[in-house]
Amino acid sequence: MTAMIEAVGVHKFFGHLHVLKGVDLTVERGEVCVVLGPSGSGKSTLLRCVNELEQISAGRITVDGELMGLREVVKGGATVLHRRTDKDIARQRAKIGMVFQRFNLFPHMTALQNVMEAPVQVLGLTKAKARERALQELERVGLADRVDHYPGQLSGGQQQRVAIARALAMDPQLMLFDEPTSALDPELVGEVLAVMRELADSGMTMMVVTHEVGFAREVADQVVFMDEGEIVERGAPAQLIDTPRHQRTRDFFAKVL
Ligand SMILES: Nc1ncnc2c1ncn2[C@@H]1O[C@H](COP(=O)(O)OP(=O)(O)OP(=O)(O)O)[C@@H](O)[C@H]1O
Numbered sequence: 209m210t211a212m213i214e215a216v217g218v219h220k221f222f223g224h225l226h227v228l229k230g231v232d233l234t235v236e237r238g239e240v241c242v243v244l245g246p247s248g249s250g251k252s253t254l255l256r257c258v259n260e261l262e263q264i265s266a267g268r269i270t271v272d273g274e275l276m277g278l279r280e281v282v283k284g285g286a287t288v289l290h291r292r293t294d295k296d297i298a299r300q301r302a303k304i305g306m307v308f309q310r311f312n313l314f315p316h317m318t319a320l321q322n323v324m325e326a327p328v329q330v331l332g333l334t335k336a337k338a339r340e341r342a343l344q345e346l347e348r349v350g351l352a353d354r355v356d357h358y359p360g361q362l363s364g365g366q367q368q369r370v371a372i373a374r375a376l377a378m379d380p381q382l383m384l385f386d387e388p389t390s391a392l393d394p395e396l397v398g399e400v401l402a403v404m405r406e407l408a409d410s411g412m413t414m415m416v417v418t419h420e421v422g423f424a425r426e427v428a429d430q431v432v433f434m435d436e437g438e439i440v441e442r443g444a445p446a447q448l449i450d451t452p453r454h455q456r457t458r459d460f461f462a463k464v465l
């Protein structure tokens with residue numbers, strides 16, 4: 209079996225700005241990989257490259273054994289890379305759930321309607337089937353009693369849990385989280401982390417950018433520390449957090465802990 213995510217020699221430029229400088233990363237199936245690092249180190253960019261929200265400048269990323277955004281074509285004995293069609297990229301992306309800092313729910317739709325939307329529109333599920341699945345996912349995130357509420361009637365933590373349910377309703381193979389609790393009031397962080405922890409326990413493969421070092425310590429299988437577009441070091445949480453090998457990592461934890 210191949211790894212769920214395999215990034216090899218990934219570079220990303222925004223104009224002249226070199227944001228990812230040769231990132232190698234493997235996330236195994238069922239693994240929780242937490243990415244830590246200072247602001248501007250390239251964490252979001254890396255996550256966005258994994259699901260093709262950004263195109264990489266060099267290197268390769270495979271998810272579930274498939275090259276993201278590109279396909280290999282053999283031409284006259286040589287293998288060349290072609291850009292995938294938009295439709296094919298959409299198919300690849302549909303297998304990856306993403307949760308952002310901002311929940312981006314449709315304000316004019318109830319929690320249930322928000323969660324049903326993509327399975328109907330993208331997967332072509334019947335409304336009845338999508339509704340059944342959405343109710344299951346909303347129950348899974350502890351919102352069975354809020355399904356008919358509009359986003360404006362829900363707390364930030366509840367909205368973020370709807371956003372997680374919405375991603376799960378697409379039956380993803382992989383979930384990406386970009387600072388899912390950073391926009392929340394402190395008292396609402398725990399309920400979202402609890403849902404993420406349960407998801408990890410259920411065997412979901414997850415890549416999580418967060419500043420929640422406690423979550424990293426307790427839930428991650430692998431913690432990756434990024435600085436200035438590079439992975440400085442990686443390891444098991446206790447090793448990386450408590451006994452980092454590199455001075456840059458030590459300086460970071462000295463500030464955040
Ligand atoms: N679309 C873009 N165009 C130009 N520069 C960008 C773009 N997106 C990100 N950058 C730059 O790339 C660098 C890395 O940004 P990125 O958002 O990946 O960092 P980050 O580690 O997620 O930071 P934070 O912790 O603040 O979210 C920054 O210098 C940022 O300004």
Ligand SMILES: [Mg+2]
Pocket residue numbers: 251252253386
């Ligand atoms: Mg970011």
